[in-house]
Amino acid sequence: MASNSKTGGGFLETVKTVIYALAIAGVFRTLFFQPFWIPSGSMKDTLLIGDFLFVNKMAYGYSYASCPSLYLPAVGIDIDAADICGFLDGDNTRILAGEPERGDVVVFRHPVSGRDFIKRLVGMPGETVQVIEGVLHINGAPVTLQPNGTFDETAEPQGPQRLRPRCENGPVGEGGLCTKTRLTETLPNGVSHDILNIAMQGSDNTPVYTVPEGHYFFMGDNRDNSADSRVPSAVGGVGFVPFENLVGRADRVMFSSAGSSMLFFWTWRGDRFFEKIE
Structure with a gap:
């Protein structure tokens, strides 16, 4: 009898430990840092x-969007923030x-699907934003662009979704060299970052957008391969993003996997540990 009691007590202690660990992890994820794995190439080569x-x-404070979401379609789990x-x-406020x-x-x-996206903030509330022949214009003035060589990668399926990269020098056969023109873009506040160009397409010429108060305009650095604020959210893009929808700021890459799973440590990229995001 004593043995059974001891066994039962040990099981309850294990359950409590697991519950406490999950609670602590949930609080940490909600208030401080949320893990994020890049699933697509819309922000290459950043x-x-x-x-x-x-x-x-902590960068932008807290709103409903700070609560964790859990989306596992394979097992039918879809818990939204x-x-x-x-x-x-x-x-549209934050704490x-x-x-x-x-x-x-x-x-x-x-704003529509509730899924997490990651993009670069380029347009602030009250500003006008337009893209003309691939050049970003803010309040009617073009940003500064400087050539910065090419971004080269292998033409092969990437990540768990096995996405093939689009190439400026395409079509490129399996295993071939896929290249894109790389430019350094400098925004009006002096922030510089690289963007990529693949081809002239519809998203390279847009109407003039006026960003509403309390909203922001986002674009991917891989400009010709990004669903972002250039297209309204109701028709497959992102549109203007409300302040309360911001989850947080991405500051640094912890590690990077070139394989189909981040658990395949032998595919980790040796040059991206703790890489600062600029």
């Missing part, structure tokens, strides 16, 4: 498919709010 990073959730913290949604800066790389919740 971020590569397979980059693993932590998002700084709004399901947990929906009572905070709707007023302990911090203003994002132009040029920040930001994780935010898509």
Whole structure:
């Protein structure tokens, strides 16, 4: 009898330990840093498919979007942040709010689908934004662009989704060299970062957008391979992103996997440990 009691007590202690650990992890993820794995190439070459990073959730304060989401379609799990913290949604405000800066790389919740996206903030509230022949214009003035060589990668499936890169020198056969023109873009506040060009396409010429108050305009650094604010959210893009939808700022890549899973440590890229995001 004593043995059974001891066994039962040990099981309960294990359950309590697991619950406590999950609670602590949930609080840490909600208030401080959220893990994020880059699934697509829309932010190349700043971020590569397979980059693993932590998002700084303290940078902009907290809103309903700070609550964790859990999306595992393979097992039918779809718990949205709004399901947990929906009572905070709707007023476009934040607690302990911090203003994002132009040029920040930001994780935010898509205004329609609620899925997490990561893009670069280029347009602030009240500004006009337009792209003309691939050049970003803010308040009617073009940003500064300087040639910076090419971005080269192998033409092969990448990441768990096995996405093939688009190439400026395409079509490129399997295993061939895929290249894109790389330019250094300098935003009006002096923040510089690289962008990539693949081809002239519809998203390289847009209407003039006026960013509403309390909203932001985002673009991917891989400009011709990014669904972003250039296309309204109702028709497959992102559109203007409300302040309350910001999750946090991406500051540094922790490590990066060139394989189909971040668990395949033998595929980790040796030059991207603790890489600063600029």
